[in-house]
Amino acid sequence: MAKKKQPDKKTINTISTIFSYVALVVLFTVAAFLIFYITSNIIAKATHRRPIISLFTIVSPSMEPYIMVYDVIVDTRVSNEDSLKVGDVITFYSASIDTGEFTVTHRIEEIIDSPEGKKYITKGDNNQNVDAGYITFKDIVGKEIFKISGLGRVQVFIASKFGWLIIILIPALVIILFDIFKLKKIYNIKREIEDIPQIKTVSRVRETEENKKLRSLTSKATRINKNNKR
DSSP states (O other), rough: OOOOOOOHHHHHHHHHHHHHHHHHHHHHHHHHHHHHHHHHHHHHHTTTTSSSEEHHHHOOOOOOOOOOOOOOEEOOOOOOOOOOOOOOEEEOOOOOOHHHHHHHEEEEEEEETTEEEEEEEOOOOTTOOOSSBBBGGGGEEEEEEEEEHHHHHHHHHHSSSSHHHHHHHHHHEEEEEEEHHHHHHHHHHHHHHHHHHHHHHHHHHHHHHHHHHHHHHHHHHHHHHHHHHO
């Protein structure tokens, strides 16, 4: 049977390098987004405006199946009231719905023009009836631009004691294992360096023995030639 060809070190190193660069790009992207998100929220609080980007973890099934429980939605600030239309999913505060001062994420069901301004009737996709009362533009935090399915489960896990333990332990173990591997590699290189004189000595011994054999054979050949001439 033919032996399976094992991947060489060059291929493994190339794959490892590509993976490292991809991981770095992802980490930098996430870090840049988080910096932007935190900065925009700080500025929004200081200027008493809605943040440019908002993240919300959905804990109610009222928008299923479009938005499931533990999905995270990303909202953008609505600067122009005319950009809102029926069917948009928005996040808002409501005085008519008892949410314990938390936000609500529902779909715009109807827009009513009134002398006081536009009034928005909302409804959860999974609810039979529209929400009680109405909201105005000042109640709206943002409009949904996309969702990240199941990300809220990660948030809940991290918030738990076991989650914090894992978050701390896993990076620590990775660092320790990486250091052990690096030390082992350095130790092996040191051993190879220390073995170089021995290798040279062995090579010299072999070379001397081979030279002796060669001289012996040459001497025998010379004697044979002399005998043949006689």
